[in-house]
Amino acid sequence: MNKKLIINLSLALLLVLTFSVSSMAAEYTINAGIGLNDKSAQYESLEFFKELVEENSDGQIEVNLYHSSQLGDDREMMEALQMGVQEMTCPSTAPIAPFVNGFKVFDLPFLFPTHEAADYVLDGPVGQDLLKQLEDEGLVGLAFWENGYRQLTNSRNAVESPEDVEGLKVRTMENPMHLAAWREMGANPTPMAFGELFSAMQQGVVDGQENPWGTIYLQNFYEVQEYTTDTGHVYSPFVLMMSKKFYDKLPGDLQQVVRDAAQEAKHHNRRINREMNAAYLEDLKEVMTVTILTPEQKAAFQEAVQPVYEQFEDEIGAELIKDVQAQVEEFQAQQ
Ligand code: KDG
Numbered sequence: 001m002n003k004k005l006i007i008n009l010s011l012a013l014l015l016v017l018t019f020s021v022s023s024m025a026a027e028y029t030i031n032a033g034i035g036l037n038d039k040s041a042q043y044e045s046l047e048f049f050k051e052l053v054e055e056n057s058d059g060q061i062e063v064n065l066y067h068s069s070q071l072g073d074d075r076e077m078m079e080a081l082q083m084g085v086q087e088m089t090c091p092s093t094a095p096i097a098p099f100v101n102g103f104k105v106f107d108l109p110f111l112f113p114t115h116e117a118a119d120y121v122l123d124g125p126v127g128q129d130l131l132k133q134l135e136d137e138g139l140v141g142l143a144f145w146e147n148g149y150r151q152l153t154n155s156r157n158a159v160e161s162p163e164d165v166e167g168l169k170v171r172t173m174e175n176p177m178h179l180a181a182w183r184e185m186g187a188n189p190t191p192m193a194f195g196e197l198f199s200a201m202q203q204g205v206v207d208g209q210e211n212p213w214g215t216i217y218l219q220n221f222y223e224v225q226e227y228t229t230d231t232g233h234v235y236s237p238f239v240l241m242m243s244k245k246f247y248d249k250l251p252g253d254l255q256q257v258v259r260d261a262a263q264e265a266k267h268h269n270r271r272i273n274r275e276m277n278a279a280y281l282e283d284l285k286e287v288m289t290v291t292i293l294t295p296e297q298k299a300a301f302q303e304a305v306q307p308v309y310e311q312f313e314d315e316i317g318a319e320l321i322k323d324v325q326a327q328v329e330e331f332q333a334q335q
Contacts, residue, residue, distance in 0.1 A: 026054075026062035028250060030242075030258075032088035033071030035194040039218045041276045042090060042238060043067050045145060045269035049240075052261035057254055063088075069195035075174065082138040084245030092147050092236045094175035099137045102130050103239075104316045105324055109181045109305040112235040112328065115146075115274060120331040122237055126323050131239070140242040142262035145269040147236035148277050153216055153225040154208030155201065158291050160229070162186055162304040171197055171209040177312055181233065181305045201225060212236070214273065217280035222287045229291040230281075231301055240266070 030053070036042045043065065050063035071077055071086060074095040080086035096103040105111075105126075112118040121127055122144040131141030152159055154168055166186040172178035174191040182189035190206055200206045201224040208225065215221070216228060240262050247255060284290055293301075313321065 026057075026059055028057075028061045028246075028254065030061060030063045030087040030246070031066065031071070032063060032090070033066040033069075033077050033086060034090050035069045035074060036067060036215060037219060038065075038067045040067070041214055041269060041273040042145065042147070044272060045265050046090070048268050049261050049265040052264060053257060056257045056261065061250075061254060061257070069193070073193035073195050075193070078139065078241070081241065081243035082245075084243050086243065087246045088240070088242050090145060090238050090240045092173060092238055094173035094178060094236070096134075096239060097175055097177075099139065100130060100133045101315070102133060102317070102320055104175070104177055104312065105130075105320050106237055107175055107177050107234055108312070108316075108321070109177075109233045109308060110302045111324065113332070115235075115270070117328050117331045118146075118235050118237065119270065121324055121327045124327055126320070126327060134239075134241060135244060138244045140244050140247045142240045142242060142259060143266040145238040145240050145266055146273045147238050148212035148214065148273055149232040150210045150212060150234045150236050151216065151228055152208060152210045152231045152233075153221055153228040153288070155204075155225050155227070156207045158227045158229070158289055159231075160291055160293065160297055161300055169205075169207045171200060171206040177308060178234070180308050180311055184305050184307055185301065186304075198224070210234075212273075213277045213280040213284060217283055222284060225288065227289045227291070228284060230293055232298070233301060233305065238269075 032046055034042055034046065046065050050065060053061050053063050072080065074089070074091035077086055077089040078091060078096070078099060081089060093103045093106045097107070112121070127144055134141040152170070154170070156168060157164060159165055162185045168187045170182050170187045170189045171192045172182055172189045174193070179189045179191060192200060192206070197209055198219065198221070201209065201221065209221070210231065210233070211221070242258065250258065281290070309321070
């Protein structure tokens with residue numbers, strides 16, 4: 001074979017390769033960002049979602065995942081979704097409240113007695129109606145995933161009663177009800193984005209924080225916090241959401257692929273999250289002083305935060321609170 005022919009053949013091969021690679025490239029890209037790290041049940045559930053979407057769209061959609069606030073904090077990412085410069089995120093309900101007021105209802109303390117009662121309400125008419133309301137804000141609510149029951153940690157003292165919380169500087173999510181609840185317990189709460197939390201605890205800017213067991217363990221909070229208590233004061237849902245600007249560009253069949261994957265991943269997420277939170281509590285017992293409250297001790301916390309219901313009744317809407325409580329009762333009556 002002469003030299004020229006070899007060069008021509010190589011060029012042709014290169015062209016074929018370039019063409020086939022570019023024709024394989026996805027038409028749509030979903031950049032999904034979260035605040036938790038890549039060991040969290042939330043990230044693992046996003047990986048599950050990614051696999052489903054990429055496979056069921058025959059490669060037309062590619063999903064890129066970003067953890068540890070690499071794309072910003074919850075509020076910043078929601079704003080990026082509104083502008084159409086990011087496609088997906090999965091915040092807790094607390095930071096969603098400034099966008100859609102009704103989301104405040106889910107962060108009322110001691111609202112959901114069990115995981116299953118929460119599933120029932122979130123997947124029922126009240127939860128689904130709130131997801132729909134996100135659309136007016138340029139956000140598409142795809143499904144409620146789970147963050148979990150939030151537990152207090154701190155570096156100052158063991159906590160068995162609201163009195164033990166007196167004056168404690170507690171970081172909360174950026175939500176007025178969380179602040180109010182901790183004030184009622186006598187603490188000195190400070191709202192802060194999740195990404196700033198570890199160093200704030202390390203530097204003593206705050207004494208404590210509250211998050212599910214999985215987060216406390218996997219984000220290494222135990223390195224800077226000595227004490228934890230199973231306050232379980234709030235059940236924290238996650239909302240998997242998408243930029244409406246992006247969603248509207250997808251053809252109908254691909255919108256369905258995304259919606260189906262969000263639902264399938266929801267079941268996976270709830271299952272592994274519950275397993276992980278239970279398992280990490282056991283691991284935390286090895287590295288922290290863990291206080292498990294008696295039902296009487298827990299009732300004292302519940303009583304302390306009760307005024308929050310009245311304080312926020314007008315702001316949230318008495319009807320909405322009643323609807324959620326009625327659904328919880330309906331669920332319990334079926335058990
Ligand atoms: O990925 C989710 C986090 O960004 C955040 O919502 C976690 O519960 C959380 C917190 O305390 O901010």
